[in-house]
Amino acid sequence: MNGVRERDGAESAIEAADLRKTFNGFAAVDGVSFSVREGEVFGFLGPNGAGKTTTVRMLTGVIRPDGGSARILGHDIVRAPVQAKQRFGVVPETTNAYADLTAWQNLMLVAGLYGLDRSRAGERAAALLAALGLSGRQDDRVQGFSKGMKQRLILAMALLHEPELLFLDEPTSGLDVQSTHLILEMLRDLNAAGTTIFLTTHNMEEANSLCDRVAIMRKGRIVALDAPERLKMAIERLHTVEVSFDGQVEAGALAALSGIVSADREGDRWVIATGDVDAVVRALVGFAGGEGLRIVRLNTPAPTLDEAFLRLTEGTR
Numbered sequence: 001m002n003g004v005r006e007r008d009g010a011e012s013a014i015e016a017a018d019l020r021k022t023f024n025g026f027a028a029v030d031g032v033s034f035s036v037r038e039g040e041v042f043g044f045l046g047p048n049g050a051g052k053t054t055t056v057r058m059l060t061g062v063i064r065p066d067g068g069s070a071r072i073l074g075h076d077i078v079r080a081p082v083q084a085k086q087r088f089g090v091v092p093e094t095t096n097a098y099a100d101l102t103a104w105q106n107l108m109l110v111a112g113l114y115g116l117d118r119s120r121a122g123e124r125a126a127a128l129l130a131a132l133g134l135s136g137r138q139d140d141r142v143q144g145f146s147k148g149m150k151q152r153l154i155l156a157m158a159l160l161h162e163p164e165l166l167f168l169d170e171p172t173s174g175l176d177v178q179s180t181h182l183i184l185e186m187l188r189d190l191n192a193a194g195t196t197i198f199l200t201t202h203n204m205e206e207a208n209s210l211c212d213r214v215a216i217m218r219k220g221r222i223v224a225l226d227a228p229e230r231l232k233m234a235i236e237r238l239h240t241v242e243v244s245f246d247g248q249v250e251a252g253a254l255a256a257l258s259g260i261v262s263a264d265r266e267g268d269r270w271v272i273a274t275g276d277v278d279a280v281v282r283a284l285v286g287f288a289g290g291e292g293l294r295i296v297r298l299n300t301p302a303p304t305l306d307e308a309f310l311r312l313t314e315g316t317r
């Protein structure tokens, strides 16, 4: 194997060291370092514009880093891009299939690019199309495909040369349920068979169910890197209480109540963050009584993953 051998004997599939990329003076990726072990599913999460796609594009040799370096399966992606690219596959953020070719023609084009044996490529293409629910559409032009069908085809194209490592940028974003299910099943099967997977996603639930470890990126930097269970625990500690009164209330007065982490005004209601819903509800009832106010609405919604995600990453730079 050509992978970088680590102290514990495991190979590392990806070694990123202080990667940097600046666009017109703006640091899209601002010193990112991490390593991904062979056989791992590694998730890259972050809000829009965090720098995830830019990182993937540097790791896969699409754009050159301004600083730092990346080794993919032991090959420096800038110095030895061809050797590296033979061993990984990419499902990019935007479709890279030719719309005026059929699904089969797109796959055979990829087979040619990788110099694959024609009959072996044909067998693999047929198997991948079947596994991804596209067998019946193989001779149809891609231009008539739905977004989910295109994404499934792109995954088949990325897997044709049997890569050891697969990069996926938002693989299920905006897809229908069936496509999402087929793609996630395929990723699980691939990983069970030993393929290393690196994926970017906005979807915390997807990351939780699929990934061994996740890195959270914000404003060009990694702000957390951990097993998803830890992130789940952090989410579970976060609760929200929404309350509306029939009169004016000062933010400072609410923030001073017991159990309240923060209180933000949204229209006519207050959105309160807390780790202890019971204490906050009791405090709010006492507060309203003391101030001569009526509580006109009180909700304790479960935190959405988006909220939890923002909390985990806010104020970190």
Ligand SMILES: Nc1ncnc2c1ncn2[C@@H]1O[C@H](COP(=O)(O)OP(=O)(O)OP(=O)(O)O)[C@@H](O)[C@H]1O
Residues within 6 Å of the ligand: 023, 024, 028, 046, 047, 048, 049, 050, 051, 052, 053, 054, 055
């Ligand atoms: N080619 C480019 N030219 C100029 N700015 C760019 C370019 N590519 C990315 N950026 C900027 O770099 C920042 C990071 O973008 P990037 O696409 O890497 O984020 P992201 O985390 O993948 O976001 P999203 O989830 O929206 O895809 C953004 O502010 C983006 O506008």
